[in-house]
Amino acid sequence: MIGGSVSKWTMSYFAMGIAWLFAAEALMIAGFGYPGADVAAPETLVLVHVVAIGWLSMCICGALLQFVPVLVGKALVSEAGALPVLGLLTAGLIALLLGFLALGGRLPPWLWLLPVGTTLLVAGFGLFAANIVMTMWRARPLAAAARFVLVGLAALGATAALGTSFAWALAGYGGSGLNAVLDAGIPLHAIAGLGGWLTLTAMGVSYRLLAMFMMSPDVDIRRSRTTLLVGAATLGLAVAGGLAAIAMRAGLDLVFVLTAVCGVATAALYGRDVVDLYRKRKRRTLELNTSMAVYALTSLAASVVLGLALAVRGSFAADIGAFVFLLGFGWLSGLVLAKLYKIVAFLTWLETYGPVMGRVPTPRVQDLVVEPRATKWFAAYFASVWLATALLFAGQAPAFRVAAFGMMVATAGIVQELLRTRMLADVTTNARLPQGAKLPRLLHS
Amino acid sequence: MTEYLDVDVRPILRAGGEPFSVIMAAVDSIAPGQGIRLLAPFKPVPLFGVMAGKGFAHSETEIGGGEWQVLFTPMETPPPAAVPATSAGGAWPEPKIRLDNRELDPPEPMVRILAAAETLGPGETLSALLAREPVFLFPQLERRGFNWLGGFLPDGVTYELTVRAPS
Numbered sequence: 001m002i003g004g005s006v007s008k009w010t011m012s013y014f015a016m017g018i019a020w021l022f023a024a025e026a027l028m029i030a031g032f033g034y035p036g037a038d039v040a041a042p043e044t045l046v047l048v049h050v051v052a053i054g055w056l057s058m059c060i061c062g063a064l065l066q067f068v069p070v071l072v073g074k075a076l077v078s079e080a081g082a083l084p085v086l087g088l089l090t091a092g093l094i095a096l097l098l099g100f101l102a103l104g105g106r107l108p109p110w111l112w113l114l115p116v117g118t119t120l121l122v123a124g125f126g127l128f129a130a131n132i133v134m135t136m137w138r139a140r141p142l143a144a145a146a147r148f149v150l151v152g153l154a155a156l157g158a159t160a161a162l163g164t165s166f167a168w169a170l171a172g173y174g175g176s177g178l179n180a181v182l183d184a185g186i187p188l189h190a191i192a193g194l195g196g197w198l199t200l201t202a203m204g205v206s207y208r209l210l211a212m213f214m215m216s217p218d219v220d221i222r223r224s225r226t227t228l229l230v231g232a233a234t235l236g237l238a239v240a241g242g243l244a245a246i247a248m249r250a251g252l253d254l255v256f257v258l259t260a261v262c263g264v265a266t267a268a269l270y271g272r273d274v275v276d277l278y279r280k281r282k283r284r285t286l287e288l289n290t291s292m293a294v295y296a297l298t299s300l301a302a303s304v305v306l307g308l309a310l311a312v313r314g315s316f317a318a319d320i321g322a323f324v325f326l327l328g329f330g331w332l333s334g335l336v337l338a339k340l341y342k343i344v345a346f347l348t349w350l351e352t353y354g355p356v357m358g359r360v361p362t363p364r365v366q367d368l369v370v371e372p373r374a375t376k377w378f379a380a381y382f383a384s385v386w387l388a389t390a391l392l393f394a395g396q397a398p399a400f401r402v403a404a405f406g407m408m409v410a411t412a413g414i415v416q417e418l419l420r421t422r423m424l425a426d427v428t429t430n431a432r433l434p435q436g437a438k439l440p441r442l443l444h445s
Numbered sequence: 446m447t448e449y450l451d452v453d454v455r456p457i458l459r460a461g462g463e464p465f466s467v468i469m470a471a472v473d474s475i476a477p478g479q480g481i482r483l484l485a486p487f488k489p490v491p492l493f494g495v496m497a498g499k500g501f502a503h504s505e506t507e508i509g510g511g512e513w514q515v516l517f518t519p520m521e522t523p524p525p526a527a528v529p530a531t532s533a534g535g536a537w538p539e540p541k542i543r544l545d546n547r548e549l550d551p552p553e554p555m556v557r558i559l560a561a562a563e564t565l566g567p568g569e570t571l572s573a574l575l576a577r578e579p580v581f582l583f584p585q586l587e588r589r590g591f592n593w594l595g596g597f598l599p600d601g602v603t604y605e606l607t608v609r610a611p612s
Binding site: 005070073138140141212215217282283346349350354355357358359362364365 | 486510511550551552555556559560562576577580584585588
């Protein structure tokens with residue numbers, strides 16, 4: 001079929017992602033991992049992977065399953081592949097987290113859990129990527145946003161390959177080569193995952209979603225291509241350059257400086273494209289999802305400025321935790337939450353009313369949401385994240401836990417809004433469930 | 446042995462154009478018994494129904510690089526009676542309804558097109574101008590048995606969609 005129908009499992013991915021977000025916030029409230037522990041401590045690794053894989057990757061995968069067919073105008077190669085991927089990712093993440101706990105001495109030394117976890121994760125992400133790439137292959141030539149996703153997937157591959165080699169080395173199965181990668185390669189894994197997979201993919205999808213939701217003309221393909229080229233170069237430089245430096249037993253400083261320069265350039269080019277999308281929009285009044293995206297984009301800009309300031313001051317390594325926190329929760333999580341608010345409403349509307357549209361009066365998408373109520377929760381979320389970032393910089397670990405509690409309350413508020421939307425609880429017109437329309441199921445479509 | 450007129454719509458599509466009228470002009474220009482060899486950068490599924498309505502069977506082959514060659518061969522037997530005659534434009538009559546949805550906020554264009562489509566009689570068509578490709582509309586149309594044809598006009602920003610009610 002040409003075009004976009006509702007993906008059956010997207011809501012399940014979102015629900016699983018949200019569950020992991022709550023888990024991450026609970027860990028931070030409990031003082032588990034950074035800042036209570038070192039940034040490289042096993043407890044911090046648990047926290048980071050809950051956020052990066054459980055929450056962010058899960059939501060981005062769910063969104064891609066829905067929107068890649070829309071981006072390229074072709075149905076997914078395998079709709080049925082979505083559910084096994086969800087299972088593999090969840091099982092792999094749990095095994096990986098248990099492996100980290102074993103590494104930290106909180107479990108018996110079952111370090112084989114680490115390679116088991118990465119193997120399951122590689123299988124899950126591999127199946128997922130194969131599905132997406134084969135769908136895109138059928139739809140050549142590719143739209144600009146789809147190219148971002150492709151580069152993002154390449155970065156996911158690099159992240160997974162590095163993570164796998166760490167797991168084997170930590171479990172004691174690595175030779176001297178893998179051990180050398182483990183000793184120096186963790187920053188490369190973080191750059192590929194956070195900067196490549198999560199950020200480039202989010203950027204690509206945001207081009208399309210922002211244009212769609214604000215009725216803006218698409219970003220000029222030459223401009224978005226430049227942004228992508230610089231982004232891909234940043235990534236290639238970090239991973240290939242970094243591995244080459246490790247192989248030659250040289251320091252990584254030069255690689256990091258070049259990566260930083262290219263990374264800042266990518267963010268600046270992306271910023272230029274996005275400002276254009278907002279300026280040229282035909283929908284003058286911003287909806288909640290696009291106005292909240294502004295705070296996420298501001299967090300990205302603030303991360304870049306902070307990163308530069310830290311680098312100039314020479315304290316980047318010391319404050320890296322706060323920097324990554326702002327990227328992860330201000331930029332990536334903020335953007336994902338804002339877009340979820342719109343995507344859940346839109347998909348629920350399409351699923352419920354699509355079959356009867358035109359035959360009977362149906363509510364509008366905006367009738368499914370109450371934006372003023374949700375705005376308060378989003379404001380509380382971003383305020384808590386920014387406060388938490390400031391407290392991390394100030395070294396106030398106990399106060400940080402209070403800010404994390406604020407994040408959790410705000411997240412719960414946002415999630416409650418999503419649930420109400422999904423259950424059509426705020427549709428007040430008497431056309432809530434016209435003849436022939438069915439209430440959607442909560443966790444899948 | 447059927448003779449085929451070559452119609453290559455790849456350059457038109459690459460330039461952002463809409464090849465439908467070119468194809469229909471070619472259909473009108475060929476001699477009885479002659480067929481059309483179409484070269485397209487994708488498998489032109491919506492066209493198969495239209496050409497069947499005009500009395501052509503299709504056989505498609507992927508020629509590499511995602512591109513397709515489709516042979517439209519005149520059918521021995523006339524098309525089924527349900528589909529109107531093979532005279533040019535017979536299967537797709539002039540639109541009964543014309544909508545300009547370019548200035549509407551999504552998903553309003555989709556709502557209006559579906560509402561208008563429901564008022565069409567058997568085999569009647571409507572046409573709509575849109576500011577973007579209505580990707581979420583297509584499955585809804587197909588589920589209801591409507592045929593559709595769409596593409597960007599030569600200006601590259603206006604999308605023209607024609608919807609035909611089941612006959």
